[in-house]
Amino acid sequence: MDTGLNRCPLQEHFLPRKSSKENLDRFIPNRSAMDFDYAHYALTEGRKGQDQAAAVSSPTKEAYRKQLAETMNLNHTRILAFRNKPQAPIDLLPTTHSASLHQQPKSVKPRRYIPQTSERTLDAPDIMDDFYLNLLDWGSANVLAIALGHTVYLWDASTGSTSELVTVDEEMGPVTSINWAPDGRHVAVGLNNSEVQLWDSASNRQLRTLKGGHQSRVGSLAWNNHILTTGGMDGQIINNDVRIRSPIVETYRGHTQEVCGLKWSGSGQQLASGGNDNVVHIWDPSVASSNSTTQWLHRLEEHTSAVKALAWCPFQANLLATGGGGGDRTIKFWNTHTGACLNSVDTGSQVCSLLWSKNERELLSSHGFTQNQLTLWKYPSMVKMAELTGHTSRVLYMAQSPDGCTVASAAGDETLRFWNVFGVPETAKKVAPKAVSEPFSHVNRIR
Secondary structure, eight states: OOOOOTTTTTBBOOOOOGGGGOOOOOOOGGGGOHHHHHHHHHHHHHHHHHHHHHHTOOHHHHHHHHHHHTTTOHHHHSSOOOOOOOOOOOOOOHHHHHHHHTTOOOSSOOOOOOOOOEEEEEEEETTTTTTOOOOOEEESSSEEEEETTTTEEEEEETOOEEEEEEEOTTTTOSEEEEEEOSSSSSSEEEEEEEEEEEEETTTEEEEEEEESSSSSSSEEEEEETTEEEETTTTTTTEEETTTTTEEEEEEEEOOOOOOEEEEEHHHHEEEEEEESSEEEEEEOOGGGOOSEEEEOOOEEEOOOOOOEEHEEEEESSTTTEEEEOOTEEEEEEETTTTTTEEEEEEEEOOOOEEEESSSSSEEEEEEEETTTTTTETTTTEEEEEEEEOSSSSSSOEEEEESSOOOEEOOOTTEEEEEESSOOOOSSSOOOOOOOHHHHTTTTTTTT
């Protein structure tokens, strides 16, 4: 029995073949599909005829020979046949109609092939099976960060190399959240002892520690340029300006239990938070008051279980998707401008994470008992496009590659799986990288 003691983090996880049907190394000819007369001719006289034709060939004779071979059905290239030939399609329309149809431009895009199995599986020993934490993130520099127990590992998707960023002391850990800054170089690490560490992944150097804001573990993190927002088990949400010595610039109070989900909108103008109190809050810093407590813009109470899964729509402003836990099992869509619930879909199982496609109008959800699957939905119809299975425990964490095509999922089964679920963009546009302001430009030592 594998105790996990000999497993190396983020190493390729190979699965044994399930059945002998996968051994596709035997090729048995299909006698009913073979022309034995032609086979005998090709093996005896056919070679002689080809040699003679090559000796006295001319363009006219060669063209005549090919036409004759086509007419007499003598242009075979294989002697053995391994499968029956497909039947010729039956033309149900007159030739004139058929020709006119073929001339029309195609308006329907062909359905994208979605692989049903993960393209790669890595070992993730000691990952915490805790619904309220956020232990996986994929940065803009194409490096994936994952917290396994007290250690944060970095996996470079471009090279496949793995490195250890930090292992925290026993009294400080375990690591309870992780989130990349927009620059893809700096990463925030939330800890069980209420502190948050800021690290430079390029130099493997700790820049500073944020402490004193929370009273218990920090399970959720979200960046908005130079502002790092932290959510704690104490129900508080704190905005930290990492450029200044006293970083706390704002505190949001509204949740009565642990904050397990935090997401800034793409514009950076609204913050969504989800909690173990079954509540979703929408916060707008532009209407923040000058006192220490900032009131929410909307308080959404329709979920009946903890809300960890939050995802802002990339193609429609003010559209937020939220997912409820085991007692709720729904995905809800909100207009965050008005606070109205636009739709609610019962998924049948705990919703652990949500990701929008960057290339299509699609939404991916990850789930718990009973199937522990990833489900791809077409938006807004919410028709299931695919269900991806392979995990044997609830899929607590998901992260999306910078190009939007690949999704990484981590589960309590201690595996990290990669899925080519969102496909490849039809036109790979080369866009100049955005100039991201350096959030740590004024930080040069640990404080």
